[in-house]
Amino acid sequence: MKIDIRAEQEQDIPVVYSLHAAAFGQENEGRLVDLLRQSEHYIPALSLVAVLDGAIIGHILFTKLKIMTGAGGEVESLALAPVSVTPDLQYAGVGGQLVRHGLEVARELGYGSVIVLGHAQYYPKFGFAPASRWGLTTTYEVPDEVFMAIELQPGALAGAAGRVVYPKAFEQV
Template identity: 55%
Template sequence: MTIRMEEVNDYRVTEQVIQEAFAGLAFSDQKEHELVRKLRHSEAFIPELSLVFEEDGRIAGHILLSKIMIVNDQQSFEALALAPVSVLPSYQKQGIGAQLVRESLQRAKNLGYPAVIVMGHEHYYPKFGFQPASRWGITAPFEVPDELFMALELEDNSLKGIHGVVQYASAFYE
């Protein structure tokens, strides 16, 4: 089992993994693979934070962290968005998603990024340290329940004094 940086020749397979991972899920628009494709061609893309989980030469999972901004009237602050994390159905419930999350957060911290924002399951992401983003006065640019919109400081107090609205890359809206 290996977690490694996604390579260009992985793109097609990775997109298939993403499609299969989200197939039939009620909360999904079934376009997560298209989001990843668009993000790869945007300024928000960080190749070092597009990771795949590989087992016996087969890609079974993927995670992507991309650049976002937290903006208010006085400042803008760069952070990351975690979206999406995908694991093939036959590999789910084995801890692969958690391994991908932990590895991506560590790599993001090593690259000097201060914080990560995620919109996701309120019982899953807190085990990695995510808390409601409202704790810091950080809000989504759209309506979302408070418990689903979370933030994580990659360094102690890296969000201290930071507040505003998250500005996602345009790929999220296309």
């Protein structure tokens, strides 16, 4: 499917909310995006919409998070969440294009890695691997295989073993 991917603009905000509500069948993810957009974790260039014939059919968001390393240090990384494609256009490659494009923009902006909590069958095809490989932990009680990470710069997560701290907004929805 031939789509355009561009940074979200202000007039897209209500559409993005509705898109997540339709894709997830609940309002939490739309609320999460609204909260993150107002937070220090937001990066405008990494809130991306997929556009088909002028209509928004997908959205992906990457926000800043920190890894608190064992040695008392901090490593900046990104959270990928959420990503949605409008229900009647799923399974046509749009989600994949959004993930790949987003990872490329993040790399160009100089970010070293991305972390995702998501479908264990979906994200490995983009290069994500269990975050435990780099000694990353989360306070969320989830199976090892759904907590994943990818290095955008080689070695970015070497020595970053520690606790991934998600933006507060993730606990507020």
